[in-house]
Amino acid sequence: MPDSASSLDETDRALVNALQVAPRASWTEVGAALGLHPATAARRWSRLRDSGLARVVAYPNLAAWARYRCLAFVEVDCAPAARDHVIARLVRAPRVASVTVASSGRDLYLTVLAPDLAAMSATVLGVTRVRGTRTHLVTHLFTEGGAWHLDSLTSGQRAALHPPSRVAAVLPETDRDLLLALSDGRRSVAEIAERTGTSTSTARRRLNRTLRAGSLSLRCETAQRPTGWPVSASFWARVPPHELRTVAAGLVGLPEIRMCAAVTGVDNLVISLWLRSLADSQRFEEQLSTRFPSLTVTDRTIELSAAKRMGCVLTPAGHTREVVPVDPWPAGS
Structure with missing residues (x-):
């Protein structure tokens, strides 16, 4: 076991990978797969x-949510003096994943x-002390970060x-x-059961139902730096509409891709990726132009830091310090 609290040894990586594959697997199942005592x-x-x-x-199944409800990527411009204040409010906002x-x-x-x-508009317009926002509504989600796994396990x-x-079913408010x-x-x-005020049998039945339906x-989620993929980037692109699904299917198979979505606006495709180095951003863009000649990258950005990732509020080192659950129906909304 490593001495540092900020590193993953090979057994840790295999354990994380196992829970990426089956997040609620029992310790007996995980131990059997990894050759560990439970x-x-x-x-x-x-x-x-x-x-x-x-x-x-x-969190709600994002593919179903994008199809039946409202999922968006929002760009925010704010004055340097207001940035910390805006971030502090946004990480506490349940609708902001x-x-x-x-x-x-x-x-x-x-x-x-x-x-x-209407709720999306209220949420975006409710972000205070900002200069402006730009909202990209997702029309189809091809893949998202929950499907990105470390490659530490064998197929067996x-x-x-x-x-x-x-x-993929949509999660109901109930x-x-x-x-x-x-x-x-x-x-x-x-x-x-205790947290939902129900019996154990009811809690088990409801949990199994939502997991089978794929609505939940x-x-x-893992700290990014120890994975060996420390750089995050996002690309905006334009693809002829009749080729969008074909191009997206090819993108989803690339190991760097964390998220790929069709969106509204002048640019119709957004992809997010984890990279080994900053230089890989240029290499990956060159790879895109070679493999997908109909795809035109129109903009790109490098993530300087992450304050929150799918409800996990992060430290400057990228470790989870608390969880603000993703909640599309916050109290008082």
């Missing part, structure tokens, strides 16, 4: 969680979920963990209490 797997996970290196979080400090033409970059356009180990189904109870996605059924997504 108690050892549990102890290692506790260290990773407590140090902020990894955390399992829950992610907040990054960006370069090249925008100060902040947000991922926002809302039940409808992944299969042994019984990955959840890829069905399951909001369940969503909030899973701010720790590995919370026991008994703890979920679970992600093993």
